[in-house]
Amino acid sequence: MWNTKDVYYISDSTALLAEEMGRSMLCQFPEIGFNEEKIPFVREKRDAELTLARIMKQSGGLQPLIFCTIMEVEVRQVFAVAEVELIDLYGGFLDRLEHTLEAKALHQPGFYRNRDDAKTEKRVEAIRYTLEHDDGKKTEGYDQADIILIGVSRTGKTPVSVYIATHMGLKAANFPMTADHLDAYELPTDILRNRTRAVGLTVTPQFLHRIREERYRGSKYAQLVTCRAELQRSEQLYMQHGIQIVHTEGKSIEELSAEVTNLPGICKKERKLSAR
CATH class of the missing domain: 3.40.50 (Rossmann fold)
Incomplete structure (x- = not known):
């Protein structure tokens, strides 16, 4: 069992939802200490690549956790590497909703906030x-x-x-x-x-x-x-x-x-x- 774990909340918007959902799950493991960082507004593939490089350097290859709410598949897939544990909070769920509703999602970052x-x-x-x-x-x-x-x-x-x-x-x-x-x-x-x-x-x-x-x-x-x-x-x-x-x-x-x-x-x- 891990004693401590690096955790990153990454989004193409504010990362508030990624943080909230991630913490709601991590609180079920009180015996583990978590080093947390929120990284918002990762919208381009190059931004994602730079972010991943920094994460790898900071975490020293110790399998950091990444909770991700990035809409764009190409950007999101940058973090789908063996060196990290990617928790994709949108990908699978949004794809399933598109199939269930027989409709195409907007895939627009921060849309909920903009209309709210x-x-x-x-x-x-x-x-x-x-x-x-x-x-x-x-x-x-x-x-x-x-x-x-x-x-x-x-x-x-x-x-x-x-x-x-x-x-x-x-x-x-x-x-x-x-x-x-x-x-x-x-x-x-x-x-x-x-x-x-x-x-x-x-x-x-x-x-x-x-x-x-x-x-x-x-x-x-x-x-x-x-x-x-x-x-x-x-x-x-x-x-x-x-x-x-x-x-x-x-x-x-x-x-x-x-x-x-x-x-x-x-x-x-x-x-x-x-x-x-």
């Missing part, structure tokens, strides 16, 4: 909205939210909101359940008015206690009894107002984002944005 400017603008707007409505700010703007995450402190509201905005293009507001609302057993009217798009985040008291202890050791805020009381009251409010609940403990940001945006009634204007 409107989605990019929506994503930028979603990020702006999410940052402006983080941590309970500007609740009067919740009517424009695609999703509203609520929960007590340290249940993951902000990172999940930001991920949803940046990767899914959805406007995600988040609201902290503080003592004022928990003690009064009430939610702001701006949330209640939009409860069908609200999601309550929760964890176990023990997990919340451990998380809070890491930053505020020995504080009343971090005590197990405090965590238990806050979570119990917040969950009661969720159920009272028919707000869907998601448990965040032990889940990655990616998993949580997918889970909350796939709940019934939550807007799904865009799926994950990607680019070659």
Whole structure:
């Protein structure tokens, strides 16, 4: 088994998709260390030949991995040599699609990005909205939210909101359940008015206690009894107002984002944005 491996993400466009797809596979091998480099805009055969020569020099003939999303067959084939392991992410798949659809592909580098400017603008707007409505700010703007995450402190509201905005293009507001609302057993009217798009985040008291202890050791805020009381009251409010609940403990940001945006009634204007 290899201890380390050189990896190159090569494309005739930005190489973002090659990198994303390559990393999604390489993460399944946590025991191996990877030395990664992204090489975009390899569009001519001569560019490919120079790139391959540099790779061979850098990697010293140790079978580097190349994840490739180059459209032009002649350019792509430059990397199909015995000295490297070429993972062709487009060639075979695109050929198969042409056969299945009985149509010829454009074979145009970066075409998806070129036609996706409107989605990019929506994503930028979603990020702006999410940052402006983080941590309970500007609740009067919740009517424009695609999703509203609520929960007590340290249940993951902000990172999940930001991920949803940046990767899914959805406007995600988040609201902290503080003592004022928990003690009064009430939610702001701006949330209640939009409860069908609200999601309550929760964890176990023990997990919340451990998380809070890491930053505020020995504080009343971090005590197990405090965590238990806050979570119990917040969950009661969720159920009272028919707000869907998601448990965040032990889940990655990616998993949580997918889970909350796939709940019934939550807007799904865009799926994950990607680019070659």
